[in-house]
Amino acid sequence: MSARLLLEEMLIKRSQQKKRTSPLNYKERLFVLTQSQLTYYDGRRERKFRRGSIELSRIRCAEIVKNGGEIIPCQNKYPFQVVYDTNTLYVFAPSHDSRSLWVQSLKGEIKDNAVVSAKFHPQFWQEGAWLCCRQVEKQAPGCEEYNLFGDISRKPLPPIPREERSKNKKQRRPPPPLPPESDDDDDDKEEEEEVMVALYDFPGTEPHDLSLVKGGEYVILDKCDVNWYKARNQFSEEGYIPSNYVTEKTSANLVQFVWFSKQVNRNKAEELLRKEDTEGAFIVRDSSTPGTYTVSLYAKSAPGEGGAAIKHYHIKESQGSPLHFYLAEKHLFSSIPELIEYHKHNAAGLVARLRYPVGKQDKSAPSTAGFSYEKWEINRSELTFMKDLGSGQFGVVRLGKWRAQHRVAIKAIREGAMYEEDFIEEAKIMMRLSHPKLVQLYGVCSQQKPIYIVTEFMEHGCLLNFLRQRRGSFSLGSLLSICLDVSEGMEHLEANGFLHRDLASRNCLVNDSLVVKVSDFGMTRYVLDDQYTSSLGAKFPVKWSPPEVFNFCKYSSKSDVWSYGVLMWEVFTEGRMPFEQNQNHEVVTLVTRGHRLYRPKMAPTAIYDIMQLSWLETPGDRPSFSQLCLMISDALESETPPPN
Structure with missing residues (x-):
């Protein structure tokens, strides 16, 4: 049974792959919106072919585009955008009312999507940069809050009841049947190819991978998801490549140059x-x-x-x-x-x-989201164990290698330590969270017991021990850099709607380049451990938890912000235990009465102010992680004052 038709209209779309903006980028297409798909067709009357189709479940944002004075070289002057996966489709409507109807209809259909964005770019991506915020990465986070339930061009209108919409449709002649599909599934053949430059070597590990050579150019065929693209090399070989190993080949994109360090x-x-x-x-x-x-x-x-x-x-x-x-x-x-x-x-x-x-010589390649596209399960026979790294709350952690070449950390989950089935399902989502300041999950070995969790190996171990072992050697700038690394990792979790629930220095790791990365995000939900369980059955580490967690078990990104403030305190005390003179039940009483951790001697007043903002009583009053990143960046950018 076909999905019900909601809207149909001749609109104009802008080619997604073009590097330069000209009238040739704009093509008239018949757009059809159903309850499951947004599809566009070649609009020739005598014969119609499908040019592209987007499942509504993949759409992250539908919104108007604010035109900042740019000339629109087509007859339709009312642009809106549809953001899906890692792509942005620009569509131009003939009138204000037409655009509003399309945007509001799309918003109504995607309101329950799990992938809806928190922020978006209100202006065009054009010639290698976002016009609104001048960021030059196409996948850069949005710069304006996204309102799923409103039209930013005017006050929201009440939605048209489905019955009335159906009634109006009955008064017009019924829509023609959807035209046949063609072999040409998108406009890519009539557009310029998207060429990217490899930043690192990538030796493909699976038959469906495509190996990359640093500096080589590759044509992007399909952006499968945010972490993996399908590409073609100069020899017409095709396969999957990690998206963070390539960058757009444009003069405005600085990442490709040896002198730029992001x-x-x-x-x-x-x-x-x-x-x-x-x-x-x-x-x-x-x-x-x-x-x-x-x-x-x-x-x-x-x-x-x-x-x-x-x-x-x-x-x-x-x-x-x-x-x-x-x-x-x-x-x-x-x-x-x-x-x-x-x-x-x-x-x-x-x-x-x-x-x-300086900066990119011998720079090691970043982690990939899994060893290959859609590879969740790792064959345990391909793992070799080298030495014990320690014991965590789930079990023993060992240094090992995958296929005798990739160094990895392997956590063997001891029986009864976690809800294994629930975690394995969640692991697929966690693997997609790929960021330079998050410890990368590569996959799991779940077919036999014990279950193994395979992650990126971090040479210097946990941040807590790193701070304690090097006590007395840190400058103010290096402590701020640690805090910035953690806030950037947490900002990525926040942007993807993911909660950590146990942010602390013990759950951050340090690599050989002294980069600090957030680890074990979201894992506490699967722990079976009395230390993390209250009498009400809730799991939390009390000394890092805000009042709404230990009083009402309410978690949010703002409860992670509170924990981040405690982590900052750990950093600036070089690894001291928070509330070291108090038991957990005493901490609950103290914090509920408004008591907060004292200012560390190494923390200037301005830095302690940031901690105190993180510990505000009302969650909504606390800053977001994106705001914390800006505060810490500003502190690092300014002339660093001596400790008070």
Whole structure:
């Protein structure tokens, strides 16, 4: 039985793969919305072929596009967007009312989707950047809160009852049957191919994988999900590749350049440059303000400094059109790569020429979401065990290798330690959570007992021990960097609607590059352990929990924010136990009465203020993790004051 027709209209779509915007990008299509799919057809009257179809369950956002003064080179001037998987479809309606009807109808159909976005981009992705926030990554998080239940173009109208809509449809002639499908399932054949550049080597591990060679170019055939793409190489070989190993080939995309380091803040940039100790060593990195960039430059003998110095120069943008970039106002460039190339040969007001890019030499490849596309189950015969790393709440953790080449951590789940069946189902979701500041889950061995959980190996172990073993050696900047790493990992969990429930320094790990990653997110739901279970049956570590958890068992991302404040306290005390003089029942009484942890000696007042914001009584008053990231970034970007 076919799904009921909701809307049908001739609209205009913008090609998704085009790199440049021109009238040739815009094509008239017959759009058909049913209760299960949004489909568009080649609109020729004599013969109609399906060009593309989107299952409504895959749609994350449907919203109007705010036109910031850009010229729309087609007759329909009312754009809206449909965001699904990792794609954004731009559609242009002929009138305000037509657009509102499509957007509101789509919102009504997707309101129960599990994948609805928390934020979206209100303006176009155009020529390698988001016009609203100037971010140059197509998958960058949205910059505006998404309201699923409203139309941002005007006050919401009451929905048309289905009966009335059906009645109105009966008054018109019945819609024709849906046209036949063609072999051409999308507009890709009539569009430019999307070409990406490999940032790292990827030796394919499964027959359906495609190996990548760093610097090679690959045509993207299908963005299967956020973590894996299907691609074709220059020899016409096809297969799956990890999405975080490639980047768009555009001049506006800085990730492809050796001098750009995305995951480097001010403190880490200075550490890298001092370690290199080379005249003209430099890094181009993200500034604390999203969508802007900073050049960090090392000079061995800077004027007025009496020795070596590191200077940080913000790349500025000119006002008006066309847009130009500059470090010194007299020298304007149409792109950042052109600016960097010029300053390689001319200091032009900088403390030195940009002679030596630092940061990506011998940079290890990031983790992938699983070893291959849709590979959840790992064959235990492919695992070799090397040495014990310790014992956790689930069982023994060992260092091992998968297929004798990938170093991994293997957790053997002891019998009776967790709800195994529930966890295995959840593991598929957890594997999709891939981020540089989250410990990657590679898969599980669930066919025999004991169950193994296979994860990324982190050389320096848990953050708590790392802090205690190196007590007295941390600078303010390095402590802030630890906090920023954790907040960025938690921001990704928050954006994906995932709760940690047990955030603490013991559940964060440190790798060989001293990057801190969040581990064991969501695992406490599956623990069978008296230490984590209250008399009411709820599981929580009291000293890291907010009042709404130990009083009412109410979890949210804001309860994770409270725990993050306690983790910050652990970091700035270099691994002390919170409320070390009190038992759990005493902590419940103290916190309920408004008592909070004291300010650590190493924490400036401004940093302790952030902790206190995380410990506000009302969950809604606490900051989000995206706000915490900005606060910590700003603290790192500013001149770091000495401890009070």
